[in-house]
Amino acid sequence: MNPPRPIPKLDTLNRPFWTGGAQGKLNITLCGDCGEYTHPPLPLCRHCQSENVAPHAVPGTGEVDTFTINYQPWAKGLEVPLVIARVRLDDVPGVYLTTNIVNCAVEDVHFDDKVRVTFEEQGEIYYPLFEKVN
Numbered sequence: 001m002n003p004p005r006p007i008p009k010l011d012t013l014n015r016p017f018w019t020g021g022a023q024g025k026l027n028i029t030l031c032g033d034c035g036e037y038t039h040p041p042l043p044l045c046r047h048c049q050s051e052n053v054a055p056h057a058v059p060g061t062g063e064v065d066t067f068t069i070n071y072q073p074w075a076k077g078l079e080v081p082l083v084i085a086r087v088r089l090d091d092v093p094g095v096y097l098t099t100n101i102v103n104c105a106v107e108d109v110h111f112d113d114k115v116r117v118t119f120e121e122q123g124e125i126y127y128p129l130f131e132k133v134n
C-alpha cells in the first residue's frame with residue numbers, strides 16, 4: 001500500500017511540477033532570462049526577478065545529499081521504516097527536492113548515492129520519488 005502523503009493544492013504555478021509525471025517528466029521552473037532554476041515554483045525568478053519563467057523538464061537524476069530513516073508510523077497506513085531524503089538534482093544547480101528513496105532497503109541508502117526519479121500516482125498528482133541507479 002502507498003504511504004499517505006499530503007495532497008498538494010494544485011494551481012497554475014505548481015501544476016507542471018505535481019502532474020508532469022503523467023508524461024514521465026520532472027518539471028522545474030526555469031528562467032528564460034538568467035537561465036537559473038526556481039523551486040518551489042514562483043511567478044518570478046528567485047535570482048533575477050524576471051517574469052520570464054516556465055516549467056522545464058530536467059533529467060530527473062541526482063544524488064542523495066542527505067537523508068534520514070523514519071521509523072515512526074506518524075500516519076495511519078504509513079509503512080515504516082522509510083527514507084526521507086534531500087536529493088541534489090543533476091543539471092539543476094541550487095535545487096534540492098525533499099522526497100523518499102524507494103524500491104530498496106533503507107540500510108542500502110547512503111550519502112551521494114546516484115538516484116533517479118520515479119513517480120507515484122495518486123489521483124492527478126504524480127509524486128516525484130527517487131530510486132537508486134544500478
Ligand SMILES: [Zn+2]
Pocket residue numbers: 031032033034035036045046047048049050
Ligand atoms: Zn532569472
